Amino acid sequence: MSEQPHTHPESHHEESDVDFRAILTFGGGLLAVAVFVYFLIFGIFRFFDSREGVKVAAEYPLAAGQGHREPPEPRLQTDPRQDMADLRAKEDDLLGSYGWVDKNAGVVRIPIDAAMKLTLERGLPARQQERP
Numbered sequence: 277m278s279e280q281p282h283t284h285p286e287s288h289h290e291e292s293d294v295d296f297r298a299i300l301t302f303g304g305g306l307l308a309v310a311v312f313v314y315f316l317i318f319g320i321f322r323f324f325d326s327r328e329g330v331k332v333a334a335e336y337p338l339a340a341g342q343g344h345r346e347p348p349e350p351r352l353q354t355d356p357r358q359d360m361a362d363l364r365a366k367e368d369d370l371l372g373s374y375g376w377v378d379k380n381a382g383v384v385r386i387p388i389d390a391a392m393k394l395t396l397e398r399g400l401p402a403r404q405q406e407r408p
Contacts, residue, residue, distance in 0.1 A: 353359055370385070377383040386394075 371388045373385070373387060375385045377385050
């Protein structure tokens with residue numbers, strides 16, 4: 277027994293699934309618009325570039341007579357690595373040398389190595405414990 281497909285007189289189907297001509301026309305138009313916009317923007321950029329080349333930097337008459345002035349203190353660091361090296365060299369010099377801290381009170385500064393040796397020899401001061 278072979279089955280016959282059911283045919284209905286009111287049933288229809290598409291004769292063509294895709295209209296290739298319409299798709300190609302749309303794609304061509306889209307490409308043409310993209311090329312036009314590309315050249316339009318290219319021309320605008322060329323125009324602005326040529327205008328900027330003609331401009332001359334404005335000179336301010338009051339600033340011309342001032343010359344080169346530095347801003348007031350404190351200024352920004354121009355060479356922070358050198359500043360840090362200078363600070364550490366100054367600290368190392370203070371830690372490694374003898375000098376007066378307060379001459380009137382008789383307070384002196386001794387090198388850190390000598391201070392550590394004295395601390396090891398004498399020991400650290402300790403409080404006396406009170407006994408009940």
